[in-house]
Amino acid sequence: MADNPTPTPARPRDAAIGSGLGRVLLLVYGIFALSASARALVQISTHFSEAPLAYLLSGFAGLVYIAATVGLAIGGERGRILAFVSCSIELLGVLVVGTLSIADAVAFPDDTVWSHYGSGYGYVPLVLPFIGLWWLWRNRPRP
Amino acid sequence: MNGPLSLATIVVALVLGVWYVIRCALNKAPSNTDLWSMLGLGLLVVVLVVVAIVGLFGPDRPADWTTFVGYLITTIAFAPVGVYLARLEPTRWGLLILAVAALTLPVLVLRLQQIAEVTSG
Incomplete structure (x- = not known):
C-alpha cells in the first residue's frame, strides 16, 4: 500500500478508523455506546418513574x-x-x-453504566476515558 | 439457561479470548483457524440462544423479557460481527478485535443468566 500511486482520501491522520489499534478502540467504544x-432506552421506555435521575443519566451516558x-x-x-x-465528560x-x-x-436505586465506578461493567467505563484521552494525546498535532 | 451449555460457552469464549490475546502479542494476523474457531464459538452461542428462545415459551419465562430478547439478539450477533470485522483488519489488531468479541461473550451469557434467574416466575 505504501507505493500506491492513487491519491489517498483526505482522511485526517489521527482518525481512529484509519488504524488497526484505533479500530479496536472504536469497537470497544461502540460496544459501550x-x-x-x-439499557437507557429499555429503562426509560418501560419503568421511567422508578428512578428518573438514574435513567436520564444512563441515556446521557x-x-x-x-x-x-x-x-x-x-x-x-x-x-x-x-x-x-x-x-472528559465520561471521566467526570x-x-x-x-x-x-x-x-x-x-438517589441511585437502579444502576447506570457509571454507578460504583462502572463495577457492573468490569470497571471498563473507568478505564475507557483514559484510553480515549491517551489516544488523542498520542495523535496530537505536531508542528 | 443455566446449564452445562452456558458453562461450556463461557469457558470456550475465555480460552479463545486468551488465545487471541497471546497471538496478538506475538504480532500474528488472524489465521483461518482463528476465524473458524470464532465461528465455532458462534455456533455454540446459536445453540444456546435457541435453547433460551424455546425457554421463552415455557412456564417460567423471564418477566423482563424485552431486555432478555435484546440480549439474545446482541449475543447471537457478536461472534459473526467479530469475524467480519477481523477479516477487514488482517493485522495483529484483527486478533485483538476477535479477543474483545470473545471476552465480551461470557459477560453477555452471564447477564442472560441473571435476567433469566432473577425475574423468572
Whole structure:
C-alpha cells in the first residue's frame, strides 16, 4: 500500500478508523455506546418513574459514548474536539456518579453504566476515558 | 439457561479470548483457524440462544423479557460481527478485535443468566 500511486482520501491522520489499534478502540467504544444507550432506552421506555435521575443519566451516558466514538473515528480538528469533550465528560461522569452512587444510594436505586465506578461493567467505563484521552494525546498535532 | 451449555460457552469464549490475546502479542494476523474457531464459538452461542428462545415459551419465562430478547439478539450477533470485522483488519489488531468479541461473550451469557434467574416466575 505504501507505493500506491492513487491519491489517498483526505482522511485526517489521527482518525481512529484509519488504524488497526484505533479500530479496536472504536469497537470497544461502540460496544459501550450500544450497551449504555440500549439499557437507557429499555429503562426509560418501560419503568421511567422508578428512578428518573438514574435513567436520564444512563441515556446521557449513552449519548456521550456515541459522541466519543464518532469523534475518535473521524479525527481531525472537529473530531478531536468532540472526542476530547466527550471523553472528559465520561471521566467526570464516572468519577462523580461513581462517588455519588456510593455516598447517596437512595438517589441511585437502579444502576447506570457509571454507578460504583462502572463495577457492573468490569470497571471498563473507568478505564475507557483514559484510553480515549491517551489516544488523542498520542495523535496530537505536531508542528 | 443455566446449564452445562452456558458453562461450556463461557469457558470456550475465555480460552479463545486468551488465545487471541497471546497471538496478538506475538504480532500474528488472524489465521483461518482463528476465524473458524470464532465461528465455532458462534455456533455454540446459536445453540444456546435457541435453547433460551424455546425457554421463552415455557412456564417460567423471564418477566423482563424485552431486555432478555435484546440480549439474545446482541449475543447471537457478536461472534459473526467479530469475524467480519477481523477479516477487514488482517493485522495483529484483527486478533485483538476477535479477543474483545470473545471476552465480551461470557459477560453477555452471564447477564442472560441473571435476567433469566432473577425475574423468572
